[in-house]
Amino acid sequence: MSVFTIEAFLAILGLVLLMIEAFAPDISRRTLAALSIGGTALALVLFFTVASHETSSLPAFVQPWMKLDSLAIFYKGLSLVITLLVLWLMHECAPYLSKYTVDGRLSELFSLPLIVCAGMMWMAAATDLVTVFVALELVTVSFYVLVAFARKSNLALEAGVKYLILGALSTGILVFGIAWIYGATGSLSFEGISAALAKPETSKVPALLGAAFLLAGLGFKVAAAPFQSWVPDVYQGAPIPVTTFLSVGSKAAGFVVLTRTVEALIGEHSIIGPEVKALLLVLGALTVLLGSLPAIFQQSVKRLLGYSSISHAGYLILALACGDSIRTGMTSGGIVAFYLATYLPMTVLAFLVLAVLRVNGQGEDIRDFRGLGKRSPLLALALTLALASLAGLPLTAGFMGKLFVFFSLVDHAYWGALVCATIGAAAGFYYYFRAIVAIYSTEGSSNEPLKLNIASKVGATVLAVVIVVLGVYPKPLQHTLTKPVEVAAKASAH
Amino acid sequence: MITLNHYLVVSGILFSLGLAGVIARRNILIIYMCLEMMLSAGNLALVAFSRFRVTDGLPDYTAQSLVFFTITVAAAEVAVGLAIIVALFRTKQSVDVEAVTKLQG
Amino acid sequence: MLENYLPVLLQIVIASGFAAVTLLISVLVGRSAKRTAIKDSSYECGMLPLQEGQPRFSVKFYIVAMLFVLFDIEVVFLYPWSVIYKDYIAAHGAGIFFSALSFVSILGVAFVYAWRKGALNWRN
Numbered sequence A: 001m002s003v004f005t006i007e008a009f010l011a012i013l014g015l016v017l018l019m020i021e022a023f024a025p026d027i028s029r030r031t032l033a034a035l036s037i038g039g040t041a042l043a044l045v046l047f048f049t050v051a052s053h054e055t056s057s058l059p060a061f062v063q064p065w066m067k068l069d070s071l072a073i074f075y076k077g078l079s080l081v082i083t084l085l086v087l088w089l090m091h092e093c094a095p096y097l098s099k100y101t102v103d104g105r106l107s108e109l110f111s112l113p114l115i116v117c118a119g120m121m122w123m124a125a126a127t128d129l130v131t132v133f134v135a136l137e138l139v140t141v142s143f144y145v146l147v148a149f150a151r152k153s154n155l156a157l158e159a160g161v162k163y164l165i166l167g168a169l170s171t172g173i174l175v176f177g178i179a180w181i182y183g184a185t186g187s188l189s190f191e192g193i194s195a196a197l198a199k200p201e202t203s204k205v206p207a208l209l210g211a212a213f214l215l216a217g218l219g220f221k222v223a224a225a226p227f228q229s230w231v232p233d234v235y236q237g238a239p240i241p242v243t244t245f246l247s248v249g250s251k252a253a254g255f256v257v258l259t260r261t262v263e264a265l266i267g268e269h270s271i272i273g274p275e276v277k278a279l280l281l282v283l284g285a286l287t288v289l290l291g292s293l294p295a296i297f298q299q300s301v302k303r304l305l306g307y308s309s310i311s312h313a314g315y316l317i318l319a320l321a322c323g324d325s326i327r328t329g330m331t332s333g334g335i336v337a338f339y340l341a342t343y344l345p346m347t348v349l350a351f352l353v354l355a356v357l358r359v360n361g362q363g364e365d366i367r368d369f370r371g372l373g374k375r376s377p378l379l380a381l382a383l384t385l386a387l388a389s390l391a392g393l394p395l396t397a398g399f400m401g402k403l404f405v406f407f408s409l410v411d412h413a414y415w416g417a418l419v420c421a422t423i424g425a426a427a428g429f430y431y432y433f434r435a436i437v438a439i440y441s442t443e444g445s446s447n448e449p450l451k452l453n454i455a456s457k458v459g460a461t462v463l464a465v466v467i468v469v470l471g472v473y474p475k476p477l478q479h480t481l482t483k484p485v486e487v488a489a490k491a492s493a494h
Numbered sequence B: 001m002i003t004l005n006h007y008l009v010v011s012g013i014l015f016s017l018g019l020a021g022v023i024a025r026r027n028i029l030i031i032y033m034c035l036e037m038m039l040s041a042g043n044l045a046l047v048a049f050s051r052f053r054v055t056d057g058l059p060d061y062t063a064q065s066l067v068f069f070t071i072t073v074a075a076a077e078v079a080v081g082l083a084i085i086v087a088l089f090r091t092k093q094s095v096d097v098e099a100v101t102k103l104q105g
Numbered sequence C: 001m002l003e004n005y006l007p008v009l010l011q012i013v014i015a016s017g018f019a020a021v022t023l024l025i026s027v028l029v030g031r032s033a034k035r036t037a038i039k040d041s042s043y044e045c046g047m048l049p050l051q052e053g054q055p056r057f058s059v060k061f062y063i064v065a066m067l068f069v070l071f072d073i074e075v076v077f078l079y080p081w082s083v084i085y086k087d088y089i090a091a092h093g094a095g096i097f098f099s100a101l102s103f104v105s106i107l108g109v110a111f112v113y114a115w116r117k118g119a120l121n122w123r124n
Helices: A003-023 A029-051 A070-100 A107-125 A129-147 A154-185 A190-198 A204-221 A230-237 A240-265 A273-295 A301-322 A332-359 A377-391 A397-411 A415-440 A454-472 A475-481 A484-493 B004-024 B028-052 B062-092 C002-030 C059-092 C095-116
Strands: none
Touching: A003 A029, A003 A070, A003 A107, A003 C095, A029 A070, A029 A107, A070 A107, A070 A240, A070 A332, A070 A454, A070 A475, A107 A129, A107 A240, A129 A154, A129 A240, A129 B062, A154 A190, A154 A204, A154 A230, A154 B004, A154 B028, A154 B062, A190 A240, A204 A240, A204 A273, A230 A240, A230 A301, A240 A273, A240 A301, A240 A332, A273 A301, A273 A415, A301 A332, A301 A397, A301 A415, A332 A377, A332 A397, A332 A454, A332 A475, A377 A397, A377 A415, A377 A454, A397 A415, A397 A454, B004 B028, B028 B062, B062 C059, C059 C095
16 A cells, blocks of 8 residues: 555545435534544554554655655645644634534535645645646635635635635646746746756746746735735634634645745856845745734734744745755754744644634634633643744744744854844744743633543643654754755765 | 746736726726636736746646636636626625725724 | 838827826816816716616526536546546556546536536526
8 A cells, every 4th residue: 555545535535425415404513523534543553553564655646746755754744744633623612613503514625635645745846847737726715615614604714815816826836836937947846846946958047937927925924024915814804723723734835835836946056046045034034024014913813823834934944945954953944944843833723722712712813822821731832832932932843943044044044043033032922922921820711610621631732742742852853854865965066 | 939937928918907907996897807817817827937947849738728717717707707796786786895884894 | 121110009099198198187177176076977968877787697507507617617526537538447457437437427417416406497
């Protein structure tokens, strides 16, 4: 069995769930949720058994378009994990979400994430822009539906329209960029583009034009400047599980493509390498600032997390601009992957708390956090860890991720970008700690304990433990992401 | 004689018109049409580049295969997009961009 | 040779100039007058307008048109497939048949979904 079988299984399961719901409309929400969560869990288990074999390969008919390297396997695993968590969150949020759908049913909500997951997994292994485009659009179009799913809520509908318009805009820009890249290099595969760009006779201006459009189009998917303005609005309007999926899943899938694209564009002897690096540095620094500074004034936690998502995307773009870092012994792709792996537990944990508050009939503002320390000490502690980690406090996962980014900026002496990143991190400390203070203030809050089911307790505990473990002992993950030999070989080649 | 440049100029004009429409228009349906125009600009450039990159007397078909995918993806996007816009119209009785300004910080 | 086009140019200048001047005058002069709802309503032989000028289409048309566009455009993949079908089978075996079969069956699932959800039901 190959990894491809698992992806096909997920997509087929999604279709089967649609069919079940279409032919048996009376089927209970619980059964559908159980089927999709069970299916994803099975896929995850199968994935770990398959991916651990060195020999696991892809079937012959997809080999021209896909390649399984360590990065692809990592992102495929990440997609499965986040899909599983999101499906679980959807199940937890189902009682309040079903109030906002037209017929009170949530059928597509349990099948679309499976299709999105298959799309993200294909994207992780894609080696040419055609496959990237199709997988990316499979994910994006499914997300249009997911964001606008609770369409009796005006906010969700508005978020859906905004996401739709800007998403379609980025698709148009992406296609235009691909066209010019193809025009300049005559190839649509990452290898071919990289090889053509290394030749001095390739014309520079069309390649630069294509690269700029391509990066802008992909920048939308990862919430980077100049297409970052949709993020807070869509995060606020979309249902909580969908926001979680957007902020981790969609971003991770976007970054795997961005990693491969940037690697192809700034490969050795690339004629547009310096320009693309400069562009990425400016975009990254701008993204950090545009994410961090407005976040200071936010009252809604969902908007706050939206701005935080923008600033995290900024750090990741800075890491990509740097290329390999000798000080940390990691490739830029490895640093990005590590950062995203740390970003997953902290973001999911923050959204889990929001979901619990929402199910308990509360809002999504920072003031709704008040008294959480008394109402549920476990959840308060877990949320504190998550927010501290998002801010980048030492001994949490978020710190290690940020540290790698700062190290590689220092490595390449990009001081301007370093200053912007530091300003962003400092602002981050302010707004995350404002939320932490709210958790432990008791003023004007209710004292009744929160209703928490056992799954939420276990989930919060596990996520919190992961945050601490990755913060204290990051070596194993670091090693699986980067083979030290690769970096040493690349470093000596420079 | 029509050369590659002619096609690229048309494609560039289409793209700019689409972008200008997206920025300037107030009606979401018109904005959506402008977005489709931008996609068509990309498609035109792809086909033109592909047609004029001749090896052994045959054009390079790689990019044209991508155009198939962009056309179908655009159709899927339109279907989902129109469904969302119709849902918006049903609740707000308007498809003006002013109808979607509630989400603000 | 270009002189032959001079009348055309003059025509364009006069036409656009006339339009611009009229618009400008109406803006300049019209600003002083008071606007009321009655003044702004459309004039129809002195009768009050009864309803919106453009009748609204039922949403059913849009749904059916959308579905048509979707299923219609997917055929784009079957044309190149059918062109190389015979040669490909002779050279590489029947894999190409099953790939198209899986593609069409996904479309079939989508069609059944639309049908069961009542998207094709004209009465409701």
